[in-house]
Amino acid sequence: AQSVTQLDSQVPVFEEAPVELRCNYSSSVSVYLFWYVQYPNQGLQLLLKYLSGSTLVKGINGFEAEFNKSQTSFHLRKPSVHISDTAEYFCAVTPNSNSGYALNFGKGTSLLVTP
Amino acid sequence: GAGVSQSPSNKVTEKGKDVELRCDPISGHTALYWYRQSLGQGLEFLIYFQGNSAPDKSGLPSDRFSAERTGGSVSTLTIQRTQQEDSAVYLCASSPKEGVNIQYFGAGTRLSVL
Structure with missing residues (x-):
């Protein structure tokens, strides 16, 4: 089984400042890793994914994440945030397989960007 | 093309009533969660x-919950x-x-049980 821990439930940050949202996972098998974003009253939108290869992955809206196997981490970063980045962010993991498996989600991190 | 569509977007019901929530997946997608x-x-x-495989029901919290997928x-x-x-x-x-x-996710159905 896999599990995900998002270490911060809330992250307040000023506009144009950098941000890092932390995610650690636990798994006995190789995994795929994802970050999803949820804006108020909307569904989940895929930000980026790590499947294999380069450990630094880039996603939409200027976000990137780095897979660190030794630290079992997949932290999300953005060098300069905007007000519109205010949302809930979820880290998720699933077994490294082309078969269908449910996503295991972290509890989410609420990013609040203020002027 | 259209994304995952869910209806209704909001549902308010009274305790003890039955409810049905609908999901229309992206065309051509064979897996649904x-x-x-x-x-x-x-x-x-x-x-x-x-x-056509048997569904994985391992996450259903009780026998009051069921789901089907037609066609x-x-x-x-x-x-x-x-x-x-x-x-x-x-x-x-x-x-x-x-x-x-x-x-790929839909916008969800918000269920409120009074």
């Missing part, structure tokens, strides 16, 4: 359909004799059969 999002529990897997497309999640603890947002996702399991 239901999740529940609640304040206390976060995002929880409920059930997974893949083609390999539209799915209905049914909750019988609703309880207040069933209040949550129910999210549906679909993914293509081939390749990596990347799931």
